[in-house]
Amino acid sequence: MKTLWITPAGLEKLKAELDHLWKVERPEISQKVAWAASLGDRSENADYTYNKKRLREIDRRVHYLRKCIDNLKVIPYTPYQEGKVMFGAWVEVENAKGQKLRIRIVGGEEMIDRRDYISIDSPMAQALLKKEVGDEAVVQTPTMQMKWMIKKIEYEKE
Numbered sequence: 345m346k347t348l349w350i351t352p353a354g355l356e357k358l359k360a361e362l363d364h365l366w367k368v369e370r371p372e373i374s375q376k377v378a379w380a381a382s383l384g385d386r387s388e389n390a391d392y393t394y395n396k397k398r399l400r401e402i403d404r405r406v407h408y409l410r411k412c413i414d415n416l417k418v419i420p421y422t423p424y425q426e427g428k429v430m431f432g433a434w435v436e437v438e439n440a441k442g443q444k445l446r447i448r449i450v451g452g453e454e455m456i457d458r459r460d461y462i463s464i465d466s467p468m469a470q471a472l473l474k475k476e477v478g479d480e481a482v483v484q485t486p487t488m489q490m491k492w493m494i495k496k497i498e499y500e501k502e
Contacts, residue, residue: 346452347464350416351432353500354454358416362409365402373399412453421499429472429497431464436496437472437481444495449473468492 350358373395380392419431429435431449438444448461449469455461462469471481475494483490 348416349419349431349451349464350453351450351500352418352420354450355413355416355418358409358413358453362406362413365406365409370399370402370406373402416451416453421501425499427476427497429475429494432499434496434498434500435472435494437492438495439490439492445492 376395377392377399380386380389380395383389383392386392421432425431425433429449431451434446434448436444436446446460447468448458449464449472450461452463452465455463464470464473467485468481468483471483471492472494475481477494477497479494481492481494483492
């Protein structure tokens with residue numbers, strides 16, 4: 345099951361996307377559909393077909409975002425989190441091979457287009473939670489087990 349948490353910055357990003365889709369893109373695409381429809385035969389009108397498809401995509405995303413935003417719980421930073429890996433933390437880890445990662449633990453809705461964000465529901469995040477600098481986290485995946493040493497923990501004080 346997916347944890348329905350989000351950081352304050354993540355929620356603002358979703359709201360900005362919703363606002364842009366609803367107030368900018370949708371009116372623009374609706375206008376294009378109306379223009380293309382006015383040209384006559386819609387069956388061979390590429391502008392009409394493409395823009396109708398895009399309008400459906402926008403409407404689907406708007407519907408999803410509205411539902412999603414209503415169901416998410418915003419988890420703001422609190423001083424209690426300092427020194428421990430918790431939701432919203434930026435964590436620097438290193439394995440025995442010297443491979444280093446800097447990742448942020450966030451909700452599933454925030455990970456889009458971010459390679460440095462991981463879901464709180466992921467095996468890596470679950471292994472890191474409540475650990476401190478110097479602790480070792482054992483990450484168990486379906487195919488292997490890896491050990492990561494926690495080097496640094498930071499929070500964005502939003």
